[in-house]
Amino acid sequence: MSQSPYLSHDITRTERADGTYLLTSNTPLGTVVDKTTDWLDKWAAETPDALFIAERSGPGWREMSYAETQEQTRAMAGGLLGLGLTSETPILIISGNSVDHALLTLAAQYVGIPTVPVAEQYALIPPARVQLDYVAGLVKPGAVFAEDGDALAEVLERDCFAGMRKLTSQGGPSGSVTLAELTAKGGDITEAARAVGPESVAKILMTSGSTSSPKGVLTTHRMMCTNQTQIAQALPFLTAKPPVIVDWLPWNHVFGGSHNFNMILANGGSLYVDGGKPVPALVGKTIENLRLQTGTVTFNVPVGFAKLRDVMRDDKELRRAYFQDLDMLFYAGASLPQDVWTDLEDMAREVRGDMPLFTSSWGLTETAPATLLQHEPTHRSGVIGVPLPGIEVKLIPDEDKRCEVRVRGPNIFDGYFADPVKTADSFDEDGFFLTGDAMKFVDFDTPNLGLLFDGRISEDFKLMTGTWVRAANLRLEVLAALGPHAADLVITGADRSEIGVLIVPSQSLRDAEGVTEDNGALIVPGLADVLVKALSNATAGSSTRIARALVMAEPPQLTDGEITAKGNLNLRKIQTRRADLLERLYSDDDAATILIPKG
Template sequence: MSSLFPGLTAAPSAGRTALRFGDRALTYAELAAAAGALADRIADASRVAVWATPTLETAVAVVAALEAGVAAVPLNPKSGEKELGHILADSAPSLVLAAPADELPAPLLGLARVDVDAQAGGALPDPPASGEDPALIVYTSGTTGPPKGAVIPRRAVAHTLDALADAWQWTADDVLVHGLPLFHVHGLVLGILGPLRRGGSVRHLGRFDTEGVARELTDGATMLFGVPTMYHRIAQALPETPQLAKALGRARLLVSGSAALPVHDHERITAATGQRIVERYGMTETLMNTSVRADGEPRAGTVGVPLPGVELRLVEEDGVPVASYDGETVGEIQVRGPNLFSEYLGRPDATAAAFTEDGWFRTGDMAVRDPDGYVRIVGRKATDLIKSGGYKIGAGEIENALLEHPGVREAAVTGEPDADLGERIVAWIVAEDPQSPPSARELADHVARRLAPHKRPRVVHHLTALPRNDMGKVMKRALSHD
């Protein structure tokens, strides 16, 4: 298989900036030299851990591992010692790559350490021959047990990034800005490896803030990647910061992912900037499955259509495919294609259970599909599918309806047992004015008017904040019904 990053050896790219983190940057020639030197040092390793801080060294480390044909295991610097210990025991890396100044926690101290020198010089090795060779081992969030290591082959990385180039008209002329962590698919594969595969440039903010977004988009960046929490903060900041609205209006593409972006945030940003936000849908095991296309119809609340080469279907609880796409019938998303992972490391049982007999991956996500193929996700099968009064209801559409109420800042919806209905709908609300929150009756009537009476919340809890993980996803299992 050819290199994942042709720009590293292409003469026209040599002087072009590849990576910029704050005031530190590397051209393609400098990145090739630094990655080549590190690749030579780790060439004999079977896999390496990468202490994935939002730094230039993390990007160099991952590129070096991929060029050397060594599987990289990105580690979340915020992980607790128990989780880190599990990941290290499970993946058994022989080395840990880190920036020279990084202080590593106890579980990593028994590993041989290689400090990443972003200024080193060396030659790149020949790329691995097989697209099935592991590129990354990325650990799932572990919501239903210890995290599992999803083995992502080189062909999945290449396919996803090329499919997104088609969907987003992504070229070497694009300059991406983002402030996402670098231990997961969105921040690392899309946000760092994506621009490098295109021969373009990425500017990482180190930490997300609206001032950094405005500065970089004003200074020539063309694309922004973010998660809903980031776009919510942007939407809140827009009325008081005209320079942010102007900067966003210059962007070629604004992309949101990792969770559904509420429709009201779509609308606020579009009204202030004239820009629509593109949503896409993927997960660790599949990389990217669908996206709204840059040249497609803007449709807030959807994740677009399947990417080139990706097959997608919805299935009923008994596994029978949904016969018609009517925008109403809820089914579980199943996918297959070259974007999929190879296996869960050391877990043949879990790998087998994740696939149907005919090779479709069971995502656990629930969705409806419009007649023209657009997919609208309504939640996770385990936490967001509510069976109430004989209806199958997706929590996501109720959350969007609640967020349209002017008194609601944040909303999450769950189900709880009900002797009459089977499950009743429960809303968890963060009010715009905590001293005067909207009443349960007011919110129930609001949802009933917008959706249907059977989708109204029967119970409302008021909170000061919703529990969220590092990617801004609401951790619904942490919401207590006690």
């Protein structure tokens, strides 16, 4: 299509007596199905032979139609009931995206058994397996699923899984049950399926744990079904033509597992599981998959779009295949660099003469997730849009009209698993969820232009002078200024007189000539001059000026909780675990500390 149809922004902003703003969509919420499996039943009846899901198998794909998926998941659901699993005995899923993962998830949803998908790194990286101990101890599952039971036999026999049913696609320790065996056993699911409704828990999704221990978000059918109605109302092309995606985004995260997976299921589309990722070792697999199959909708994180842009620059045929039928490009996770946006737009116009909808959204695990969506065209990165139908957004502004964001609506969760205190602390007196995020209007006088993400309030801190530092935004500015030298960084300075930065060095910086290690810090010849120039020019003013820097020798560790399952830095954990480096950073006499004079 030459232009993807979309719903124009139409919201109302009301200023309340207490000075807060309330944003609402003027589009009423449409009809919402009761449970996710209603979608599967619908498409199995209306388009039984249409492809639902596929994954690579040899030179081609292992494919499942809607009718095949319905038949197998209903039979598998009977097998799960035969194992004695119920709504009180969740299934912990420790393997990544796959056809079998999808079948098990839908089978469990048919009969009201929650699934708990976790990052596959927790099982694959031995030191990270303590995270499995934590999650298992929290949710007390009745079964655990590992795709390759032989490869993960040692994991399945951990103490945290003692007494649980072991489910696999193949192999496993003694007593394991394969999904094929479950499906063959079958069983009557009528009564159990009838008991599942909008308030039934479909999944328990773990939060990232970037600021505290991971929490279990009770995710109901209502939340996920409502969210797909909201998205389809804003993006009606999804219902006009069944969407097709080739997607790698992990299902233990709400973006891949609830937003993208359910978008395909709700609209009768096709999902090709991409075993690649936007990292050097796996991006080639994504490119290989895209040479075999492209989509009508594409989802990615900024670094993924950047890597894809780099490949398509020199590959005209891939450019043509990628853009010719594309209705939407959707980025999430961080603001997309404007140069990547511009390059992709130029490529699209070269191929087709126009630009598909290029957009982003905002939401959290607790919001199922889409709550704000930029659903009309814009030409700039970073805009996250306006409230979707049925959602109320409360904005609490400061003197600069930067607003704390709180939300209320039928896609918002009711509470955390087994944590009534945290649940109570997460809602205000009006029942709005306290997101901890901050936003600004693109143009305060024109609210329909939408909102811009403006950092995490929980990451902000005060200097000893009383000056507030907006660390999330400053981190992005400093990363851009440091360019190829920094893989990531931590902004420091809470209750100190100056802002500092702990730098996670890039590989090229580690490999620079003459680099030495000094008790956990790196000393890089010539780096001081580079940082002084970059940082003194990049920031100014007491709330943004970087006064000192130190390069960490050891990268942040997933196994020690310094990196979350989503790949984000746990800023508090890093500063706590590396308190000695933090103290050295604020010592003017330490050889590893680089002092940045005022520009």
